[in-house]
Amino acid sequence: MSLTYIVVTLCWKYSDTCPVGYQGPGGLHLESKYFNCTGGAARALDILVFGTNHIYKYNSVKKIYHNSLDHDPEGLLGFLTSIVLTFFGLQAGKIFVIYKSDKHKIIHWLGWAILTRKLTCNQMFDHSFNLQSFIVQFFCSVTHFCVNTF
Numbered sequence: 001m002s003l004t005y006i007v008v009t010l011c012w013k014y015s016d017t018c019p020v021g022y023q024g025p026g027g028l029h030l031e032s033k034y035f036n037c038t039g040g041a042a043r044a045l046d047i048l049v050f051g052t053n054h055i056y057k058y059n060s061v062k063k064i065y066h067n068s069l070d071h072d073p074e075g076l077l078g079f080l081t082s083i084v085l086t087f088f089g090l091q092a093g094k095i096f097v098i099y100k101s102d103k104h105k106i107i108h109w110l111g112w113a114i115l116t117r118k119l120t121c122n123q124m125f126d127h128s129f130n131l132q133s134f135i136v137q138f139f140c141s142v143t144h145f146c147v148n149t150f
Contacts, residue, residue, distance in 0.1 A: 005080040014044035027067030039071035046075035088116065 010021040018037035024030065026038030038061065039046075046055055056072035072078070095108045 005077055005084075008045060008077060009041050012041045012044075014041050025061040025065045025067065025071075026069060027061070027065030029065050035067065036069060038065075038067050038069040039073075042073075042075055042077040043069070043071045045077060046072055049076060088112070 009023060013020050015037065018034055018040065021040070022034055022037050023040040023042070024034065024037070026034055026036055028035075043055075052070070054072075055070040056074070057070045059071060059073065061067070061071060062069075074082075091112060092109065095105055095112075099105045099108060
């Protein structure tokens with residue numbers, strides 16, 4: 001499922017004016033370079049499948065970045081990132097149950113922390129970083145910080 005998210009988000013050329021892989025809020029983000037690209041491929045897919053009448057219209061991204069496009073962060077692709085976050089939680093729980101030694105638990109949790117940090121840092125500075133964008137980097141970042149607080 002994550003592969004579906006990544007392929008659609010990072011490979012689909014959904015617009016002539018928006019770059020492939022853009023997941024940002026549009027509007028004033030990046031000096032208005034991609035003003036009408038709010039939500040990227042996720043928004044385009046939601047409109048293609050559900051139409052504009054079924055898109056969430058009251059998100060805070062519009063107020064912050066002064067854009068006019070609606071974006072539903074919990075649309076078709078948004079639920080896939082929730083599944084990824086649930087998977088990370090499942091892994092943390094499995095480590096807790098399977099490994100009896102605190103040393104082994106910490107080693108495995110640190111392994112996951114390093115992996116999620118690597119995924120986060122690869123593209124952290126390319127995107128607006130907030131929950132309403134529901135991008136994989138946000139969830140990897142949350143997972144990284146949660147694992148490190150143990």
